[in-house]
Structures are given as structure tokens and as C-alpha cells.
Amino acid sequence: MAVTIRIPTTLRPLTSGKPEVDVEADTVGEALAALDATHPGFTERITDETGALRRFVNVFVSDEDVRFLDGLDTAVPEGCTVAIVPAVAGGCPDLRSTAEVADDGRTGPAHVGKLPICWLD
Template sequence: MSVSVRIPTILRTYTGGESEVKAEGGTLREVIADLEKNHTGIAARVLDDAGKLRRFVNVYVGDEDVRFADGLDTATPEGVQVSIIPAVAGG
């Protein structure tokens, strides 16, 4: 299934400057694998060494935060928008 992935500025070096790219997959895990296949290096910025979502990266499938859904196994229906949003800290 084809989905649209919104890429934050900090990760656009992996997508040739593109703010949105297409990816294939029926789950978020498959979408990230497809992103990595086409944009080498991006998965390491989203996933930790154990293959889990990094603590400081928020991912939404549509309007749903995957941390409150099925995590990497969250379904990604055809045409849905996936948003990768790095957490921002400061004060």
C-alpha cells in the first residue's frame, strides 16, 4: 500500500531535501523498511539499536500517535499520511 510520509527538516538530507515522500507498506514497520531501502540512513534516525521507535521521535499515522496504537505494527492504509515528528526540548 502506498502512503505519504512527511519528513521533518532534520531528516531531509536523507530524502534529497524532499519534505514528503511516498513509501510502501501495510504497517509502519514495513513503511520504515521501504523508506530505508529508498533513503538509506533514515531508519537509524527513527529506530534505536533494538529496532524500536526512538524515544524522542513521535510518529503519527493519520491523526493517531502510534505509541497509543500498535507501535510499529500500526496499520498504514492506502493513501494515509505518516508524519515523523522529532520531539523538541528547551526552555
């Protein structure tokens, strides 16, 4: 069955910059194998040594996370989209635990003015 795989920006060098690649497959695992056959390097980046998806890689079939379906055995219907979405970590540090007392008695983050502005709860 024809399936479209959406490629994240970080992996597009493997597809010569293509944001999507069409493959023939019946399952997510087959789709990823077909992708790796035409664009080598995908398998080692998105699966671990046991062949399971890496923890930081999310794969969706028509907006459904395959981890909550049948994993790599999840069926891919004709014409569906498989999206590879790497997890994103990091961001704004939690400044609430680094409060200082200023000379005038006010309290605030220790590094105000030294770090990018972030929204805190």
C-alpha cells in the same frame, strides 16, 4: 498500499530535501523500512538498537500517535499520511527560582535584561 511519509526538516538531507516520500507498505514498520531502502540512514536515526522507536521520535498515522496504537505494527490504510515528528526540548529557562532583591527592595529574576524575554506563569 501507497502511503505518504512526511519528513521532518532535520531529516530532509536524507531525501535530497523532499518534504514527503511515497512508499508501498501495510504497516508503519514496513513504511519506515521502505523509506530506509530508498533513502538510507533513516532507520538508525529513528529506531534504537532493539528496533523500537527512539524516545524522542514520534510517529503519527493520520494524526494518531502510533505509541498508543500498535507501534511499528500499526496498519497504514491506503492513501494515509505517516508523519515523523522529532520531539523538541529546551526553551526558556525557569527564572522564577533565581529571584534577587534589588537595592530598592524590588524582587525579580537575577538575569533580567541578560536573557531573552520569556512568558512565565
